[in-house]
Amino acid sequence: MESRSEQDQSGGPVRTPLPRLFAVFFRLGALSWGGGSTLSVMMMEEFIQRQSWMSFTQYASLAGISRISPGMNLVALTILVGLRQSGPAGVPVALLGLTLPSLLVIGVLCGLVRSAARSPMVLGAMQGVNGVVVGLLLAAGWRTLEELRREAPDRFVVCLAIVGVSLAASLLLAWGPVQVLLLAAGISMMPVWLRSRRDE
């Protein structure tokens, strides 16, 4: 968190006005067609280059912290940047800016498709979309594996074992996803606990 101490020394951060903050996040929310990877690149460019809000190091520090929070990392990053730029009021304003475009587009789009759900054309289209969604879900899983290999190469074998355990628990024991994820978190943390107990 060097970023904060640096700013405090220079007489406190310059606050971004709330309307400006809202506009920046609304733009990010509205133009990020293509999901998380698109949005993540857009956010980095926006904060560092377009707005000059922070250096790359400061951005990397915030992005790193956002990764340990439950829920979507990019939403956590939005919260952190909103707080940093405009104080506590910046949190809801940044979140609203990011979310409003998605909410509007999703609502209108789903409404249109649902109202025409019986038309043969929409039925055909949605059958085509069905396969694409299956492919997107599998690709999301694959990309997660690649990220894990990049982030923690020394623990990648553990991660692969956890994939196996999660498949076995779901298929053989009929465990629900919640139990599977809690088990995985436990297995993954075990070496750290054991090491810290040995150190004490």
Next chain:
Amino acid sequence: MTLWLLFLAVLKSSALSFSGGAAFPILEADVVGRYRWLNPAGFTAAIGLGSVSPGPTGYGSLAVGYYVAGWPGAIVAAVAVMLPPMTILVLLPLRRRLGGLRGAREAAQGVAAASVGLLLLLGLGLWHQSDRPVITAIAAAVTFIASLKRVSPPLLVALGALAGVLLRA
């Protein structure tokens, strides 16, 4: 009552995942499996429409919310996905005091690894339940490869819809 249960279901799926797509298997277990608000085709349609909309991948939960309960459902889902990341505001001061949360990163990695297995099972499950398994398998394989080559999801969904229309005509 449905809105409240929907809120809890989206909140749970979001809180237990660290990246967007990982929430969908958890959400599907409740929305399709437990409460039967949607059938598999409806769930897939919602995720598909979520992918052609802007914003993070996990905002597909808003589309699921809309499919379950219209605009109120989408709004409830939007609030529910914004709450779990708020934990970061609590973790932030803790992190500085404890010098890093011991094991938090490893726990996140474990959850991410398990979500790979859950995404695989969800994908195969939705394929198994689709009306036209062969076409679905071909579309899924093409999408998988194209997506790893960084072709944008909205474009892929649009192409899938077009192919679906042409095959039916």
